[in-house]
Amino acid sequence: AMYVFDLSPQYPVDFEMANYYVSTYPESLFLNNLLMGRADVDCRHALQNRSYVKYGLDGSKEEREIKHVDELVELIGNTFNINLDGTVDFEILRQRFEKLD
DSSP: OOOOOOOOOOOTHHHHHHHHHHHHOTTOHHHHSOEEEEEOSSEEEEEETTEEEEEETTSOEEEEEOOSHHHHHHHHHHTSOOOOTTTOOHHHHHHHHHHOO
16 A cells, blocks of 8 residues: 545645745755656556656556657656646756756
8 A cells, every 4th residue: 555545634734834845945856856657547657857667557667768858758748648838948848857867
């Protein structure tokens, strides 16, 4: 099991400080890395910087390194279902991609 849910009430104060911290702290994992995850019907997709992994429900694991920004854009669009057209400056994306480990 990855998560446990119960019916305990949750309030904004329970999340605000943590969300603020991870989105503004200069050494935050979320500010310094490209992180994406998506659950699909038969697998889970994970992207961390240049590393893409597809985890199958059967326990299989497919890994690959993203070598070019065009490959990243295709992965984001086709696998993570995010359309970047008109929302991203691709030159800035290319510069940021080159700095990823």
